[in-house]
Amino acid sequence: MNDGRTTAERERERERADETVRVKRRRAAVLGSPIAHSLSPVLHRAAYEELGLDGWTYGRFEVDEAGLPGFFDGLGEEWAGLSLTMPLKRAVIPLLDAVTPTAASVEAVNTVVFTEDGRRTGDNTDVPGMVAALRERGVESVESAAVLGAGATASSALAALARICTGEVVAYVRGPERAAEMRQWGERLDLDVRTADWADAGQALRAPLVIATTPAGATDALAAEVPGRPATLFDVLYEPWPTTLAARWSAYGGAVVGGLDLLVHQAVLQVEQMTGVATGPLAAMRHAGERALKDR
Structure with missing residues (x-):
């Protein structure tokens, strides 16, 4: 529709609108406990600088489960979103107006976005972040995979594998309770999950894709069992890096995806x-x- 303005006038108006968005003060932050180690402020602030979002700030707040409702109550209209780490990824769900199917599939929210009408929507970017990190290294699809560990990150790993794995996933865990949990996640995600005892985790290293979701040091002993021609290892740790397992894997010529890759892609x-x-x-x-x- 012709509104009487010239093309140049409309372009100048769009530029003024873009400038308003660029300098408008908006806030975001990462919450968790402990939180001092988080790299999220570094990553998000780098993004704001690169994008020219001069009015945007990104902070870090020590918040536990008991303090989360009060923190939400104190948020103003300037807040655009939150990143969440442990132990808040499930605790936040009752405080939200909606969650995405991805977040619901793993019962974990690591991202909250505040809309202009005040609604709070929760998402999980860890799952697509894993898929994107693997895709960047050329892993688009695998016929089978192995997961080391059975914690919260392991459920996200299964959700990511549900998107790219066409066959069986073997989860190496400690104890029958953990094994049952992983099989239940597999059923929920429509993924063929078989569990095996951690004592046999060395067998996992021959899989086309191995995802290590365990704490620092947990896989060190497995490094001695890395095969001569390993395929792809995705170790979700980023500090310390490389892990003993990742270093041996790389030395033997295998492809390695690290925790920083995941952290950056989800961010x-x-x-x-x-x-x-x-x-x-x-x-x-x-x-x-x-x-x-x-620099650390």
Whole structure:
């Protein structure tokens, strides 16, 4: 429809609108306990700088489950979103107006976006972040996979594998309760999951894709069992890095995807959701993360 304005006038108006969005003060932050170690502020601030979002800030707050409702009550209209780490990924769900199917599938929210009408929507960017990190290294699909561990990150790993694995996933765990939990996640995600005892975890290293979701040091003893021609290892740790397992894997010529890859890819998705940009600045965020880890 012709509104009487010239093309140049309409373009200037769009530029003024874009400038308003760029300098408008907006806030985001990461919450958790403990939180001092989090790299999220480094990654998100690097994204804001690269995108020219001068009015945006990203903080870090020590918040436990008991303090989460009060924190939400104190948020103002300037808040665009939150990143959540442990132990808040499930505790936040009752405080939200909606959760995405991805977050619901693993019962974990690591991203909250506040809409202009005040609604709080929870998402999980860990799952697509894992898929994106693997895709970046050329892993689009696998016929089978192994998961080491059975914690919260393991459920996200299963959800990611449900998108790319066409066959069986073997989860190596400690104890029958953990084994039952992993099989239940498999049923829920429509993924063929078989469990095996942790004592046999060395067998996992021959899988086309191995995802290690365990705490630091838990897989060190497995390094001696890395086969001569390993395939792909996704170790979700980023500090200390490389892990003993990842170092041996790489030395034997295997492909390694690290925790920083996951952290950056999931953070890119958070930036896109919170700011509305089409594509987050992956390279700038990764560089900032690498620099921060080197300086620690």
